[in-house]
């Protein structure tokens with residue numbers, strides 16, 4: 001179908017120069033190709049006619065109704081002017097509302113005539129109303145339509161008379177054109193046969209004009225496969241290959257630091273998963289190629305000790321290591337945990353952050369250059385050009401989603417031979433997604449928590465339950481436990497949020513006069529923040545009232561309660577991170593999500609996911625279903641090559657796996673894509689690049 005890009009859309013029957021211009025401007029549809037691949041984003045079953053009396057609830061889907069207009073009235077002035085048609089089907093009435101093209105609609109539709117109308121009823125002023133319905137004269141002997149596609153349209157397109165129906169008609173014209181009928185299938189024939197895929201023409205036909213639900217499903221499958229095949233082909237050929245080719249330092253032995261610590265100083269046996277990922281990492285660092293590995297592990301799964309062992313291997317092989325964290329608090333905590341361990345085996349560690357004093361900083365720089373400093377822990381400060389090593393062999397980055405590819409690359413450049421890179425993240429993403437999004441990273445997963453961890457019991461409570469929640473906190477405090485109470489704070493709402501936090505702090509102090517309450521928020525001076533945090537960590541204080549500054553970092557195993565105020569304002573992964581602050585000790589822990597009563601369906605779902613699972617992978621998957629992977633921090637820079645139109649990286653895992661396997665097999669026998677078929681595949685990838693908005697981000 002490649003050659004279709006050469007046909008200007010204005011030559012399509014029914015388009016012409018005027019419509020072509022607006023299609024180009026609004027939807028980037030400029031050629032036959034663009035139009036053909038502009039698929040409906042959903043489908044509606046139009047084989048049934050509903051009754052107004054049966055329409056209930058807040059989220060009614062689009063429906064088809066049969067009846068008559070009783071009256072037409074205009075209301076409002078100027079921009080707010082609208083036309084209202086009262087529509088009755090004998091079981092009830094609702095309002096049809098038009099904001100544009102009022103005059104032409106008044107001239108077209110009549111009262112008393114029977115129509116089929118179609119649209120989404122929404123409750124408004126105690127009646128239902130449908131904005132801009134599709135209206136057709138009712139024809140008694142006409143077969144009701146089956147599945148009908150709904151196309152993406154902009155306000156401007158609607159104002160120019162575009163509707164889903166018009167788009168469908170244009171697609172029909174397009175499908176009947178010789179250019180499309182004679183187009184060749186972009187997928188290799190052998191793959192179509194092997195996977196039993198629907199041929200391309202039949203597939204695009206069914207996507208625009210489904211002949212049945214089953215045919216539509218096969219068509220969708222085929223197009224998803226096609227997109228993912230080319231995406232994987234591109235990633236495997238260009239991105240994955242690139243990093244695989246970089247030479248890396250060879251760390252030939254595990255060394256005595258590792259063995260000494262493992263045999264004499266380890267406080268707990270490693271979990272099977274920890275042992276496995278350490279082996280995977282060790283194999284990478286011995287291979288002679290540069291390691292680029294993503295280490296995924298849920299909050300509390302024990303990534304720090306894995307990082308430490310990894311660093312010990314590098315250090316024993318005459319190299320230095322660094323660990324970079326996204327915040328000062330987290331870097332400091334890593335430093336405290338790791339320097340205590342490093343001391344036992346005589347490894348020199350230092351902490352470098354934005355607030356490190358000049359004198360100390362100079363000492364660190366010098367010790368890095370002469371090699372006496374073996375392990376450096378810190379924040380973004382590690383990336384500065386003045387930070388130079390004698391031989392940096394390993395860079396560990398904690399919390400991947402705050403570091404883009406560009407920052408990773410800056411670390412590579414710190415050394416003549418690029419250091420091995422281990423990226424650690426507690427925001428797990430499904431494996432198929434990470435393979436595709438982080439095409440250049442190998443993935444290791446810690447899928448097991450240390451033994452004895454009890455899942456955190458999570459409850460959803462409402463504003464008027466506050467008294468009971470305070471009573472519950474009191475019970476836990478009397479057992480000697482500690483509690484967190486977290487408030488949201490976002491920049492746009494900073495003043496109000498801070499006030500809510502401070503009010504909360506006062507109320508909590510009043511409720512618990514015999515206990516000490518600390519408060520931390522991001523607007524405090526670092527020293528004050530650290531002091532308050534330290535009070536809580538050392539059990540001087542019993543309750544910590546805080547904003548999300550505690551999201552990463554703090555490790556207080558004695559804390560058993562996490563109350564999250566206005567939980568409806570947090571995203572799923574953030575809630576999960578916060579919850580991860582409790583459940584670190586041996587006691588049963590609790591997370592209480594406080595929310596207002598009236599919630600949207602989506603928000604309620606989000607909170608309910610939290611109460612039903614402790615599994616970070618499930619949470620992450622739900623999160624992406626709700627938000628879409630495009631919203632995930634980090635995916636923007638991570639190298640998704642082109643926009644996917646039908647495939648979904650989150651929900652189409654099984655298809656991704658097939659496409660990836662097939663792309664791998666294909667590259668096996670044609671690695672450069674220079675067979676005659678391979679050249680066509682390469683041309684198709686280039687075409688996809690031209691048709692993407694974000695292609696510049698890949699570089």
Ligand code: ADP
Pocket residue numbers: 268269270271274297298299300301302303304305426450451555584
């Ligand atoms: P995260 O993966 O969230 O960074 P940490 O590395 O901070 O997790 O580990 C959380 C806690 O679990 C720490 O107190 C750590 O000492 C402890 N821990 C790690 N591994 C084990 C293990 N195998 N057995 C018992 N406790 C462990």
Ligand code: MG
Pocket residue numbers: 303304
């Ligand atoms: Mg951690």
